[in-house]
Amino acid sequence: MKGVVIFVLTMLVIAEFMVQPNEAINCHDVGGLLEPCLGFLTGGGIPSLECCRGLNTLKDKTPSTVDKQVACTCAQLAAVKYKVVDVFAKALPGLCGVTIDVPISTTFNCSTIK
Template identity: 50%
Template sequence: MRSNMNGVAIAALVVLTMTQFMVQPSAAITCVDVNVMLEPCLVYLQTGGDPPINCCNGLRRLQVETPTRLDRQTACSCAKTAAIRLQIKQDFASDLPRRCGVVINVPINPNVDCSTIP
């Protein structure tokens, strides 16, 4: 009976160890991540019209992928840099969350101070 309990304990330990290796902590968001999520929005941000569904999906994903203040500030800096480089129209960028029906804490604005993002 004792041998059987030792086997169960070892099996449980192996399962717990394997579980730790399978669970990965969430990595901080990068500019590559932000660019990939917002790339489908580029035409809308430059010319207006209707934002495509994959743009709105990217915006939703950006909201989910920025749970911490640091994530939001990083994403803000990335979006700000892209907004300047790609010469997006600020009025389209400001209206994008409403047009997609998304509440987002990361502004796409070349003039924002990202250090003030809560």
């Protein structure tokens, strides 16, 4: 009986590790991280510190190709919705000092990200 209890407890522990919440990036995350950048992305000027922090966090949360493609698509949908000016979007990473493989663009083909 003791062996059965240990087996069941072991299986529960293994199941706990297998059912981890999905940590992949989603559009809600991307929107929240880039929201402080909206003023800059639509009107130019100087991006805020919060904007640059969000962009840096977006970089950290998109390590895989799939993450980058998903974030790119989310950013693109938001860029179209909020009428982001591509010139400002293209300038943002440089102004924030962040090298990121997730373009914010209304026209970029996100499936080409490798």
